[in-house]
Amino acid sequence: MTQSADIKQGAQVSPIWILPFIALFVGIWMVYQYQNAKGEEIFIRMPHAEGIITGKTQIKVRSVNMGLITDVKLSDDRKYVMARAEIDKRYKHLLTEDAKIWVVKPRIDQAGITGLNTLLSGVYLEFSPGTVEDTSSYFKLLDEPPLIANDIQGGRFNLLSRDSEVIEVGTGLYYKGYKVGQIETAHFDWQEQTMRYQIFIKEPFQNLVTFNTVFWVNSGLEVDLSADGINIKTGSLSKMLKGGISFTVPEREKPGDIVTAGHIFSLSKNYKKALEQRYFLYDYFVIQFEQSIRGLNPGAPVEYRGIRIGTVVESPAMLIVDDKPAYFATEDTRVPVLIKVEYKRIFHNGQISKTFWQSNLTTWLKKGMRASLKPGNLITGALYVDLDIYADAPPYKTETIASYPILPSISSGFSVLTNQVSEVLTKFNKLNIEGSLSQFEKAMSEYETLAAQVNSLIKDNKTQAIPENFNQTMTQVTQSMAQFDETMKQFRKTMSDYEEGSQVYTEMKSTMAEIKQLSQELQPFTKSLNEQPDMLIFNKDNIKDIEPRSKN
């Protein structure tokens, strides 16, 4: 009998295989957990890694820790340092493309002393998130902390300056003395020889910047020495120390529309220059003076009876007529000066003013309006051009030089004075000196008679009585002197208390001697203390004195 084997198919997978699967699952789970908890990795490019310590230097946003520097390595070309940092996943959305990052360390700048707490804790990186939505994992470390945080609202504008001195980044912007913003960036455009500043004005003050706004450098202390005299202006102490830029809309000027961000303004050296820039509606004239123009400088005022109407542009005017300099002695010996009549100075509406000037100028000149040089400042000798009506002026005829209309002039100032002195001397020559001398002799003889009369008056008995009154006065003086003498005696007595030999003197002397003695008593102590400062706490060291020895 044959028995057939009953072959059973065993389990295809041994249950033992569960273990590796569990291990694999746990491993994957751990990797997932690790990756999940790892955080976002970013790279920061920095010029050097001074103070940055791997695993210790933190990255903070508003002093809240958001990450840690995990690695610092030198770039392949050794020109910069690349730091790797791990950012907490919760702050992943803050890693915007326009975010700023900088090192916080002790600094002394315009904002004062900052970052002192990092002296002990070490430096950290401050992260300022931006506003755009796109995120980035690559950042560049800023050299300096940004002046304006990203979340501060306001407007950014540009200033161009050709003549003012360089102003530092961070310098304040003032509107009527109130700080409303500051300079963000400053760079020199070497091609245009111009300083370009970007300024930031905080909200809502950016609305103060309109089309007619003027900007000028407020140096704190302005000294203006010109034909108008000496003008000194000072600001607040902080402004005097730091300086600043001021802006305003000039008086009687309409503000105009609020400008959009990025508008370019001109930055003037001072307020006066800023105002002058507005007088863009003007015409040039040449005035020829038959006298020295020493003291007449470009920028000097042109006035009509004290009302400023223009400015001297060139003194002398560098005009070339027929290839000859018109300002140097040629056939015409007069010295030309170029001026501009700025119409907005006459009336704030430039066009009306221009029409008025142009339509009336000929009439005025025919009536005798002439230009002359007048001293504006006696100390500096600065001159200005004055227009006035002179009824006796020589007749006017229309002239031009190098296409500039000529305003007629008359001599004034020193030349006029010279003429007047000459006239006075002529008159003096005409005086009858001889006749005056005989009159003088006559007067002298009268004085002699008067002297004789005074002499007889003195000898008169009544006059002799006067000394009695005089004696009385003298008695009073003597009494006063006696009182003074008494006072002096009292003073001497008081002083004698302090004289040598007096009790006070002796006491003072003995006190001084005691002080001297005390100081000498303290000599060994101070010497020991000097040699061993801790002798008050510990024992005095057993320093042996040198022992004097006899020869025996």
Place this chain on the structure above:
Amino acid sequence: MPYKSILVFLITFLLSACSQNSSSNQTSYYQFYGENSNLEVLNSVDKPMLVISEVKLPGSLNNRGIAMRVNKHQFQNANWHLWSTSPDEMLLTHAESNLVSLETNWLFLTQRGPINQLKNNVYYEVKWHLNQFNGGLNNNAEISGLWQLYRHHNNGTISMVKQQYFTEKQTLKTDGYTGLVSALETLWMKVNKDFILSIENI
């Protein structure tokens, strides 16, 4: 509680150990002996008067620690051997008593008391300036300096009569600071004697 007592004992023991002075040195004070006792000075307008106005010692020589020369240019003041009073005061006092004992025909005064109001016929003043008053290098004591004698005239003017430089040295007879102080006292007496001889010849 027994442990409390032990703790108190331990603290007391530690504190007492800290406060114990382990220094073996003791400070000694010295001064000139001055044998001239029982001296009597009577004021008289007939006697020439001499006021010892000052004895000056520069810098560390006037220190309370007795000065010893270490080398040609260096001094050291003792830490444990001190003058009982400042050297200039001591020298002034002893100059006065020395002079009084040496010369009775003069009236010697210092400026410590009220000034003598009597107008003596002859009125002198002396100033001492010492630049050595210390133990020397060759087992000796050194004293050197100068004195300046001034005459006060009746019209209030002052004129210098004489200026004398002196340098004296004396070998110590006994060891230690006592020997040095003794030698210095002898030298000071000698200098005073020489001064008396000088003014007697004026």
